[in-house]
Amino acid sequence: MHRSAAFSRFRCSPCCKTAILAAVVAFLAPASMLAFGKHGNASQLDSYAGQYRELKEPDSVFSVFREGDHLTIESARIARTALASANTASSDVFVAEGGKLKYTFVKDSAGKVASLKWISSRRGNDEEIVAARIDGPPVHNRFRPYSRQEVMIPMRDGIKLRAIILRPTDTHETLPFLMERTPYGVGDCDSNFINGEYTEMAQSGYIFVMEDIRGRYESQGQFVMMRPIAAHHDPASADPNGIDESTDTYDTVAWLLKNVPQNNGRVGVTGISYDGFLAAEAGIDPNPAVKAISPQAPMTDVWIGDDFFHNGAFRQTYGYDYVLGMESGKENAFGKLDEDAYTYFLNAGSYYAAGAKSGVDDLPSAQSFLHHPSYDEFWQARAVQAHLNEVHVATLEVGGWWDQEDMWGPQAEYAALKPHDAKHEVFLALGPWNHGQWVATTRHLGEVDFGAATGDQFRRQIEAPFFAHYLKDQPGFDLQDTASFQTGTDRWMRYSSWPPKEGIAQRDLYLERDGSLSFEKPASAQEFAQYISDPAAPVNYRKRPIEATYAPTGSHWYTWLAEDQRPYDGRKDVAGWRTAVLDHDVTITGDVLADIFASTSGTDSDWVVKLIDQYPQVTNCPEPCTGVKADKDGYELMVAEEIFRGRYRESYARPEAILAGQSEEYKFSLHGADHVFLKGHRILVQVQSSWFPLYDRNPQTFVPNIMTAKPEDYKAAEQHIYANSHLVLPVAER
Structure with missing residues (x-):
């Protein structure tokens, strides 16, 4: 939900320049602001x-120029930025952004410059980036110039919201608006932000509104987290205001149409997460x-499957x-x-105790x-999918297959809207x-490694x-309908619906x-695997x-869903199952469901189910051996996963104790997947009853409110x- 990356819309605020996901924040300051x-x-x-050219990310190419008595650096998404001598013993070291970030030109044995290296925190933690010198002169990248205007826009109740309006200065044509609204600061x-952030659309030309x-x-009024949808659309409502x-959004658009000249009367709205x-x-x-509109990784229902709860388990x-x-x-x-x-959190005890501390x-x-641990009217009023009729x-x-915050939202919104999609839009x-x-x-x-810059492909070919x-x-x-990047084979697929129906068989594993x-199907349902939680x-x-989660010094939060499960x-306290080595590819495309029959000696329990692709030893990997670096033999990659809080097996709104020692059915979605378990791999499943401290501990004794559970x-x-x-599993027919 937090926009903590340099290129993770929305990212204008100073906090958001901590750079986790994308290009190097060192280059965001324009050269004119740096006195060297x-x-x-x-x-x-x-x-x-x-x-x-970056060695790890070969689609990222940087150009270094000599401009008079100094150097500048730029790329397709980073504005030209001046570099200054770091005044170190080596003349090959330079700095940018007021000296905070250091870049070193590395020479080969013959004394020629062979590469450029720097430290980046773009993937969540400090990492040395190495870019090898390639043939050819440096290339200037065209950044389209945009003017900037700051305004306060009145709403129907008199509150004014601060907005930044940016429009290209190199044209007088009428243009549409492209708007993003955010709680993260504009x-x-x-x-430079528009050109680096919306590279493809900035070149096309829009009137951007943030x-x-x-x-x-700088906006007036009171902030309410995920403000409930009002009854303004209800003709019987007693409160028309x-x-x-x-x-x-409606009022902002009305003001823009009236007050911003040379617009074509059309508006698009986009945004990620909140x-x-x-x-x-x-x-x-x-x-x-x-x-x-393009809701991207939207927080849709923060109790069912986004952000704060998953199937009743609290994301502590x-x-x-x-x-x-x-x-x-x-x-x-943050952080x-x-x-x-x-x-x-273990020492604190319950979530309430940790918060009080x-x-x-x-x-x-x-x-x-604290006061709404179950799916009551408070959370239901904030559930966007209920209004998508x-x-x-x-x-x-x-959406992303490994979205650690809002994986559920985009697929849920699509599913809610699709039955009403008469115009196929x-x-x-x-x-x-x-x-x-x-x-x-x-x-x-x-x-x-997925073998291609898939984000670039999406932005250029779809967005x-x-x-x-x-x-x-x-x-x-x-x-036509759905574009999905199929992992395993690492290729884009197009489907007429999601999940696709043709050529898919639902098979029980x-x-x-x-x-x-x-x-x-096993001969006996009475046999069981067991573990102690x-x-x-x-x-x-x-x-x-x-x-x-958003530690300024770096966090593995961003990539934990792709961490090795070995x-x-x-x-x-983890039960595991696996297939033999696969003698053919197994493709799953669609929703993965867990149908678990389990008992506990307690009176409450959580159930975590993980579907995993186990990569082979590289020496035994049939060609082509792709997806994970060669030094990760046997890597175990989660493909689909989810948690379910047992007290909600009958109703999300009315929790019930579990009868100790009695087998009960727990059926829940692990979300969608489009993945090929390649020949030579294995399919693994792991089941456990805690995922801490992301999810609070289930005391395994039924209490009215887990957030106030006592140590005993x-x-x-x-x-x-x-x-x-x-x-x-939604298995594609061979």
Whole structure:
């Protein structure tokens, strides 16, 4: 939900320049803002000039120029920036952005410049980036110039919202608006931001509008986390002036049409995460000028499957960090927990105790968690999918297979809208990304290499043509329904619907007592695998130490869903099953369901189910051996996964205790997947009862509210997973 990356819309605010996902923030400051002296003679500076291609991300190419007595550096997405001598013992070291970031030109044995290296935190932690020199002179990249205007836009109730308007200065043609509304701050939005952030659409030309929502940064009013949809669309409502994000969008659009000259009367709205939620709201009772929206990784239902809860299990560390960052003041304040979150929350006990220890418990959303642990009217009023019963505007939903924050939202919104899509204007794009990663130029997610800059492909071939078609009547948008990047084979697929129906068979993959997986139903459903779940030593959800979600010093939060699962093999509190080595490819395309029959010696329990692709030893890998670096033999990659809190097996709104020792059925979605388990790989399944500290510990004793559980409530339990438990896999016919 937090826009913490340099290229992760929305990212204008100073906080958002901590750069996790994408290009190097060092280059964001324009050269005109950097005052540097001379550093070296002309011939020495000329020796550095040229093009440099990143070794790990070969789609990122940087050009270094000598301009008079100094160097500049730029790329297709980074504005020209001056480099200055670092005044070190080596004349090959330069700095940018006021000396905060250091770049070193590396020479070969013959004394010629061979590469450029620097330290980046773009993937969540400090990492040395190396770019090798390539043939050819440096290349200037055209950044389209945009003017900047700051305005305060009045809403129907008199509150004014701050917005930044940017339009290209090199044309007098009428243009459509492309708007993003955000709680993360718009003050730093300028021409360089637009060109780096919306590279493809900036070149096409739009009037960009970036707006602070109510109560955030320079906008007036009160901020309400995921403000409920008002009854403004209800003819029987007694409050015609009810406001929400939909009405604020409507009023903003009306003001823009009237007050910004040379617009063509059309508006598009886009955004990722919280901004994706705001984009979806723009399509509910929209201003008639809104013609296209793209909710990307939208927070849709934060109790069912996005952000704060998953199937009733509370996302403790995320809720703690996000609420502290968003509600401590009008501006972002993330990353305050500076110790291992596993230790902190284990020692604190319950979520309420952890919040009271730091003062988080007094913040509005923390109070909401405490007083509304079940799916009551409070959360239902914020569930966007319940309001998606009409298609008013063309809609492009976007999501990532490894989105650690809002994987559920885009597929849920697409599913809600599609039955009403008479004009066939609802589209879906799903790729091999974490949260918002499609805005970056990268082939990787953690250690996994997908072989192409899939985000660039999406933006150029789908996103930019989508808005150009609906806002400018331009040709080129050819998506019929769904575009999905199929992992394993690492290629884009097109489907007539999601999930596709033709050529797909629903097959049950059973969890046998002996630890094997089989598509054959077991002879006896009474046999079981077992493990002990102990709340005093819960299973960590990612490698330790576990940093704060948005720690300014770096966090593995962004890539944890793609982390190797081998450390959890063989644990006494994790049950595991696997197939034999596959003798043919197995393709799954669609929703993956877990149908688990289990018992516990306690009276409450969580059930975590993970579907995993186990890569072979590289020496035994049939050609082509792709997907993971060669030094990751046997890597275990999660393909689909989810948690379910057992007390909600009958009703999300009315929790019930589990009868100790009795087998019960728990059926829940692991979400969609489009993946090929290649020949030579194995299919694995892991089941466990904790995923800590992302999810709060289930005490395994039924209590009315887990968030206020007492130390004596937490008890170890014996868990049985019966042999009729299975995953329902959407297997493509061979």
